[in-house]
Amino acid sequence: MSERALVIERLNKIFTTPNERVVALREIDLQVKQGEFITVIGPSGCGKSTLLKIVAGLDVEYDGKVELNGQQIKGPSLEKGFIFQEPRLFPWLTVEKNIAGDQSLKDPKVRGKVHELIRLVKLEGFEKAYPKELSGGMAQRVSIARALLRKPDILLLDEPFGALDAFTRSHMQEVLLNIWETNKTTMIFVTHDLDEAVFLGQRVVIMNPRPGHIKSVLPIELSFPRKRSSLAFQEMRRTVLNEFEKVEEESYTVGAGI
Ligand SMILES: Nc1ncnc2c1ncn2[C@@H]1O[C@H](COP(=O)(O)OP(=O)(O)OP(=O)(O)O)[C@@H](O)[C@H]1O
Numbered sequence: 647m648s649e650r651a652l653v654i655e656r657l658n659k660i661f662t663t664p665n666e667r668v669v670a671l672r673e674i675d676l677q678v679k680q681g682e683f684i685t686v687i688g689p690s691g692c693g694k695s696t697l698l699k700i701v702a703g704l705d706v707e708y709d710g711k712v713e714l715n716g717q718q719i720k721g722p723s724l725e726k727g728f729i730f731q732e733p734r735l736f737p738w739l740t741v742e743k744n745i746a747g748d749q750s751l752k753d754p755k756v757r758g759k760v761h762e763l764i765r766l767v768k769l770e771g772f773e774k775a776y777p778k779e780l781s782g783g784m785a786q787r788v789s790i791a792r793a794l795l796r797k798p799d800i801l802l803l804d805e806p807f808g809a810l811d812a813f814t815r816s817h818m819q820e821v822l823l824n825i826w827e828t829n830k831t832t833m834i835f836v837t838h839d840l841d842e843a844v845f846l847g848q849r850v851v852i853m854n855p856r857p858g859h860i861k862s863v864l865p866i867e868l869s870f871p872r873k874r875s876s877l878a879f880q881e882m883r884r885t886v887l888n889e890f891e892k893v894e895e896e897s898y899t900v901g902a903g904i
Pocket of ligand 1: 696
């Protein structure tokens with residue numbers, strides 16, 4: 647974990663619409679090491695999705711340095727996987743074909759890799775199932791496997807478990823940690839859920855809106871596997887919550903024009 651995979655320096659992003667000019671991100675500085683798991687939380691509108699899209703290369707209209715492995719990000723590429731809140735699968739394709747995408751399952755290498763990923767995301771037996779036969783959590787696991795087939799250096803996840811029930815969500819967190827520990831893929835995970843941020847992240851980035859900026863970056867010095875019921879976890883959660891409440895108070899104050 648010594649190499650810096652992602653270097654963001656003085657990143658600024660402004661949206662200009664006919665009616666207004668929104669400073670979505672102001673002076674963002676962040677460095678993420680190879681293989682690190684970063685979670686990002688913050689109130690609605692603080693620029694979490696905008697930041698993730700810029701790193702993904704889905705939005706290239708920005709100012710500042712955003713480098714992945716020493717290369718300025720200028721567009722999407724196979725090095726960067728993106729997981730949206732909803733799985734976005736092709737309904738007419740089976741699980742294995744959704745994962746394979748434009749790669750042919752007739753190729754034994756592709757087939758082997760797809761089936762390895764199906765095991766990794768715990769979907770054995772569902773290779774030939776169609777998306778409509780899957781639960782929300784299963785469908786999201788298919789989309790994660792699809793992203794992993796391209797062997798991304800970094801996986802960017804925008805509230806991927808936001809639509810799932812609490813039980814499935816907690817299961818998916820375990821599945822994702824298992825993938826991370828197996829593949830050592832760098833992860834940036836955006837969430838609204840403080841518990842999820844502390845459970846998954848090695849560092850939690852707390853953002854503040856108007857304009858969107860990084861308020862603090864807190865290291866989560868808890869070894870894996872983590873236990874929510876442990877005293878250490880509860881204490882860490884409280885520390886992050888205290889910081890987060892300051893952000894919420896500030897954003898309320900700014901929002902209310904006080
Ligand atoms: N295409 C756009 N045009 C104009 N303004 C935009 C656009 N996309 C985002 N914004 C504005 O940029 C700011 C940051 O939005 P963003 O979606 O990144 O926030 P977020 O933290 O991901 O919010 P949420 O948690 O609600 O998803 C907001 O003020 C939003 O209104």
